[in-house]
Amino acid sequence: MSTASVPLPNWINYALLPLINLTLAFLVSGLVVWIIGENPWEALQLMLQGALGRGEGIGFTLFYATNFIFTGLSVAVAYHAGLFNIGSEGQAYVGGLGAALAALALDHYVPWYVTMPFAVLGAALFGAAWALIPALLQAKRGSHIVITTIMFNFIGAALMVYLLVNVFIVPGKMAPETRTFLEGGQLPKLDWLIAMFGGKLGPAPFNVSFLIALVMCVVVWVLIWRTKLGFEMRTMGLSRSAADYAGISYTRIVVITMLISGGLAGMMALNPVLGASARLQVEFVGGAGFVGIAVSLMGRNHPLGIIIAAILFGVLYQGGAELSFDMPNITRDMIVVIQGLVILFAGALEFMCRPMIVRAYQTFVKG
Template sequence: MSTASIPLPNWINYGLIPLLNLIVAFLISGFVVWLIGESPLAALSLLIEGAFGSGEGIGFTLYYATSFIFTGLSVAVAIHAGLFNIGSEGQAYIGGLGCALVALALDNYVPWYVTMPVAIVGAGIFGAAWAFIPAFLQAKRGSHIVITTIMFNYIAAALMVYLLVHVLIVPGKMAPETRTFLEGGQLPKLDWLMTMFGVKLGAAPFNVSFIVALFAAWFVWILIWRTKLGFEMRTLGVSSTAADYAGIPYARIVIIAMLLSGALAGMMALNPVMGSSARLQVEFVGGAGFVGIAVSLMGRNHPLGIILAAILFGTLYQGGDWISFEMPNITREMILVIQGLVILFAGALEYMFRPAMVHIYQQFKPA
């Protein structure tokens, strides 16, 4: 019997196996650091210090984590319906367009707390609209969702460049970006939250979109595990044959799941567009859509796991910048190698230790 079909307790599936993958990734990363003549323990110490050694470091870590929560949830919703949405990057791009248009239209008339809900809706609608065509092609024409969504990433990037260079650019300005939003279009920082823990946020752009991301995680948990729609999505994800036998409409579930996935990816734009730069810029997504794939897989497609995995990758981003600053021999490219190893073991090799865990568990479990 295949080990994939043998059930394991949740503490092994969702706790021990991801932890082992992470430990191995860091051990191999430490070996790479040692090969270039630096101390792995010193590098690990700098990683933790950069990510959590100051209020500003914590703020940057949670800022990065916010974007990864949105894109991780986007990937997870699609996976529960048996779909692998590689297009969160492009959906976030187009979501940023919807978010920016709302901010540009309202920032001179209403305060941020009025603009933000409208921007959430705008970003969600634009992200969902960009996911609709691949969803329709999958549901009605049988086109593979992986191929169509990854192609739409490139179309979204090209469309964004065109709009920022020829349509939304400030007249007389060379930089391909919109004007800076007024105060009514900017999300405030969470200084008060950091002050509660006795630290100062400093220059970190940690903002209220983090709270929106936590609410989005709670919404996904309710949707997937507490609603009829979520049950239908999980059924389709486990077995399309069983879903068809139960009368669950394949096309409807595929399209709804992808619309929700695209909307969550689009809402990621709140964090960098309205919370950090206060304007729409080229490449503001910064690869967060692709990191969301690893975040979802490492978090086992569960909202709580996704939040923890997003904080881990936020730690790698912020702590990695600190390492490259304090250890010049460890370049930014080396940090990308370390992040890639974590993605490799969390994603492609996530079940590498499962056969051994099944064997050990069967040896020691009660009769």
């Protein structure tokens, strides 16, 4: 029997293997840091201190993590149905339009907690709508979802630039962005949450969308593992022929799954649009849709694992920014290299250590 088919306990699959892969990624990263003439241990300390050492750093770390939770969930939902949604970037971008329209329409009249449900719904609907055409092309015409969602990323970016430059731009301003939302269209900061642990949030844009992301994690867990629809999605993902034999409609599952996936990606826009900048800007997604792929893979497509992986990437983003200030030799490009190594070991080389772990498990645990 090959090692790939040997069943392992969940604590190995979901904890030990990711930990080993992450350790290898940091060891290789440390070697790169040492080669350029810096102390790897000192670099790691500075990174962790910048990301987790004070309230402001924690706020920025969780702000980035919020983006990655939404996009990671988006990728995970599609993955469970056997679909690989590469379009979270574009879906989040278009989802920002739905959130911004809600804020622009309501911020004059109602407080933020009235605007928020409409913004959540708008972001989800616009993100889902942007995933609908690739879903129909996959289900009806056999066009591969990877190709169509990648193409729709570029179409969505072009559409949003056109709208911001020609439709929503503030008269007399050069910046392609909407007007700043009033207080009724802004999500408040979670400074009270950081204060509970004795820290000060400062200028970090950590906001209520983090709580929405956690709620979505619970919703996705219930959907995938506690509902009939989730069972049908997982069945489709494991074996399309078995799903067909059981009478599960391929077209229905593909379309519903992609709508949910696109809606989750669209909700990512709440964090930067209503939380951080309080306006819709060009390129606000900033690659979070693609990072979500790594977050989902590293988190084993489980909401709890996605939260942990998202925080890790939040640490890399915030800690890396601080590190590039304290160690000038470690440029922003070097931080991208470190992030790439984490993605490489956690994703592409995910099962590199599995044969060794299987042999050790069979030898020392099962005898």
